[in-house]
Amino acid sequence: MPNVLSIRHVAIEDLGILEDIFTARGWSYRYHEAGTQDWATLNPLADDLVVVLGGAIAVYDTHLYPFITDELKFLEQRLAARKPTLGICLSAQMIAQALGARVYPAAFKEVGWSPLQLKVPGHTSPSKWRSAEHAFIIHWHGDTFVLPDNAVLLASTGSCPHQVFIWNDVVLAFQCLPEGQIRDLENWFIGHAVEIATAPGVNARPLGTDTLKYGPALEKYGRLCFEDWLISLKIGQQEFPWGGIDALFYVTRLGAKRACGNASDGAANSSHKKARLVKRSITAATRHDGDECHYARHLRQLRTDLF
Secondary structure, three states: OOEEEEEEEOOOOOOOHHHHHHHHHOOOOEEEOOOOOOOOOOOOOOOEEEEOOOOOOOOOOOOOOOOHHHHHHHHHHHHOOOOOOOEEEEHHHHHHHOOOOEEEEEEEEEEEEEEEEEHHHHHHHHHHHHHHOOOOEEEEEEEEEEOOOEEEEEEEOOOOOOOOEEEEEOEEEEEOOOOOOOOHHHHHHHOOOOHHHHHHOOHHHHHHHHHHHHHHHHHHHHHHHHHHHHHHHHOOOHOHHHHHHHHHHHOOOOOOOHHHOOOOOHHHHHHHHHHHHHHHHHHHHHHHHOHHHHHHHHHHHHHHOOO
16 A cells, blocks of 8 residues: 655645545555654655645745754655655745755735646646636745756746646646645635735635635646546556556545535436446456556546546
């Protein structure tokens, strides 16, 4: 079973939709509390995947938060070994610095919902699910960074040129917040109330209203984005095809349950029935040729149809 280490800086900013994805795949995950737990207990190379989360501090605040130095050393060792790593918000900035790029204060804070502008490489990467035609995404940062050497820029916004990048295919970094869930974001608005009150042009109620408007698509296409990237990493490849089919079935049912929360029982039953039929069909296809690429193609098409 693959192991995932998640480095968390503040309790309200957790793995979000990634928890469901890892559970569906049968992967174990655990949190390391960046500011309070001992970094000496961690082996940077031990886990199959490391997910580093956001927080309301700056990479260059080492004089205020000395643990940042330990975290950067951890990341430098992991990245030097080219081990799969996902960075979100603050942690995209940490990855950039660990790769030798400069992190610095942006001209102004970017807080709120807006679409990403995909670059050419972004259209053929997992970030294609983050395009403006699919969903808006929530942003919450006051710093930015120079694009690291050998990194491929996947997406930007008008106020932040470096929003999403990939490095050597095994490191994916988001300046924005792709993991957010509607049910959790209100806690963010409460927890960051002082920052919201002092950020020009930002107000908690419009943030909440926009979350209800854009949140469902953020979750839907966020799952597709993360699933595509995880498939590309080939972590736990021995689980395919059977583990993957069961995982897809789980996620499909979960998505159907959430989507039909306010619908009739008949609509919900129809979605669950479709999920069962899909599982049967993919199982038969995989038994026929046992080819993982064939299986992955079916998965991608299936997720597009179902979510």
